Amino acid sequence: MKRFFPLILFSGLCVFLLLGLQLNPKEVPSPLIGKNAPDFSLPILNQSKQTFTPHSLKGKVWLLNVWASWCVSCREEHPLLVNLAKQQIVPIIGLNYKDKDEPATEWLKLMGNPYQLSAVDRLGDVGINYGVYGVPESFLIDQQGLIVHKFLGPLTENTIQNELMPLLAKLQVQSRKSP
Amino acid sequence: MKSFISCHMVRLLIGMIALGIHLVGYGEEAKPLAANPALEAQVMNIAAELRCLVCQNETIAGSHADLALDLRSQIRQQLISGKSKQEIMAYMVERYGDFVLYKPPVQSNTWLLWFGPFLLLVVGFIMLVRYAHNATSASEETTDGDDLVRARDLLTIAEKEPQ
Numbered sequence: 001m002k003r004f005f006p007l008i009l010f011s012g013l014c015v016f017l018l019l020g021l022q023l024n025p026k027e028v029p030s031p032l033i034g035k036n037a038p039d040f041s042l043p044i045l046n047q048s049k050q051t052f053t054p055h056s057l058k059g060k061v062w063l064l065n066v067w068a069s070w071c072v073s074c075r076e077e078h079p080l081l082v083n084l085a086k087q088q089i090v091p092i093i094g095l096n097y098k099d100k101d102e103p104a105t106e107w108l109k110l111m112g113n114p115y116q117l118s119a120v121d122r123l124g125d126v127g128i129n130y131g132v133y134g135v136p137e138s139f140l141i142d143q144q145g146l147i148v149h150k151f152l153g154p155l156t157e158n159t160i161q162n163e164l165m166p167l168l169a170k171l172q173v174q175s176r177k178s179p
Numbered sequence: 180m181k182s183f184i185s186c187h188m189v190r191l192l193i194g195m196i197a198l199g200i201h202l203v204g205y206g207e208e209a210k211p212l213a214a215n216p217a218l219e220a221q222v223m224n225i226a227a228e229l230r231c232l233v234c235q236n237e238t239i240a241g242s243h244a245d246l247a248l249d250l251r252s253q254i255r256q257q258l259i260s261g262k263s264k265q266e267i268m269a270y271m272v273e274r275y276g277d278f279v280l281y282k283p284p285v286q287s288n289t290w291l292l293w294f295g296p297f298l299l300l301v302v303g304f305i306m307l308v309r310y311a312h313n314a315t316s317a318s319e320e321t322t323d324g325d326d327l328v329r330a331r332d333l334l335t336i337a338e339k340e341p342q
Contacts (some may be wrong), residue, residue: 025235031276098245124249131274133232133246 030131030150037064037141038129042119045096046105052093052119054145061171062091063164064139065115066127068099069107071135077154078111084160085114090140090168094118097127097135140164142171222255225264228281229271238281 032038041053054064065081067074085092094115096104101120108118121127130139138151149167151159226240226247233244239251250271257267271279283289 028232028276028278031273125253128249128253128274131276133275 026134027152028133030147032131032139032147033150035147037139037145037147038126040119040121040126040129042095042121042126045094045101045108045118045120047117052117054141057091057093057141058145059143060091061143061168062093062141064093064095064130064141066095066097066130066132066135066137066139067118068097068135069103070099071097073154074136075111077136077156078114080155080157080160081114082112083114084155089165091116095126095130096120097132098122098124140167218255218258221258222251225254225258225267226251228268230279230281232275232279 037054039054041051044050044052067078081092084090092114094117096118098121100122104118104120108115119126124132130137134152136154138155139147140149140151142148148171149163151163155164223240227238229239229250231237231239231242231244231247231250233246234242237244237247239247239254241247254267257270262270268280277283277289283292285293
């Protein structure tokens with residue numbers, strides 16, 4: 001037994017290192033999950049006279065998608081969002097993060113517009129309030145206005161099917177139980 | 180992972196191209212840098228303890244990432260509005276989690292991090308003492324035994340062969 005002690009110690013270390021390799025350091029758990037989605041009031045893209053505030057969606061489950069025309073990963077994600085919007089399962093609100101109106105509008109024309117509207121966060125202040133650090137990011141917000149989940153980086157078919165859909169189903173069941 | 184890197188690189192590139200425009204846009208924010216070195220030192224002092232989430236091995240003070248710039252100006256604004264360092268730190272943790280702190284706080288989920296090394300040191304020390312103890316007692320026995328046998332042999336030889 002004593003002879004194998006170093007081997008056991010080494011194997012233990014290997015297990016920890018292997019587990020460490022599986023982790024993605026870019027995925028920092030958001031402290032905002034389970035908390036109220038920070039409120040804001042921002043102008044709507046191409047409807048500059050109107051403003052959007054998350055408060056107006058209370059009672060609904062919705063997805064806040066942080067996007068920008070300069071963001072390459074958003075390009076990857078965008079067709080999936082367009083597809084998701086077509087299915088009309090969950091309203092998608094865009095947060096146009098540190099972008100300019102012209103390229104943003106151009107982008108939506110070119111790629112399709114999955115958003116009910118896009119709030120314009122020109123300076124990124126709202127982004128900071130939401131702890132945004134790697135666009136694209138998506139926040140799933142429930143009927144009470146709580147952040148249920150944060151998707152960091154582009155949504156993929158996998159995350160939509162295996163994370164978003166089950167969460168949406170769960171939230172809908174909950175709302176039926178307590179109308 | 181790859182998409183993040185490319186996203187960041189392209190952002191950098193676009194940032195470089197757009198630098199001329201940005202300089203105009205950020206002109207107002209750059210002013211206090213020269214105007215108030217004391218404030219800037221305070222900003223940097225706080226920024227040096229915060230991790231840039233884009234370039235995770237850099238502080239917000241040391242990083243040139245867009246986010247770091249934004250957060251520095253956020254710190255500056257909050258300092259101007261009279262917030263204390265603790266309040267600003269709390270503000271950052273509320274949004275980005277404990278990960279944003281370069282110096283992790285001592286709390287239940289970081290005990291292993293803070294005290295683990297000392298625990299290892301103690302365990303190592305105990306093992307060292309035990310090992311050393313075993314080694315000396317073992318070596319004492321063998322030398323004693325060998326010496327005794329040699330002494331006995333010499334004595335018997337001496338008895339058998341009178342001068």
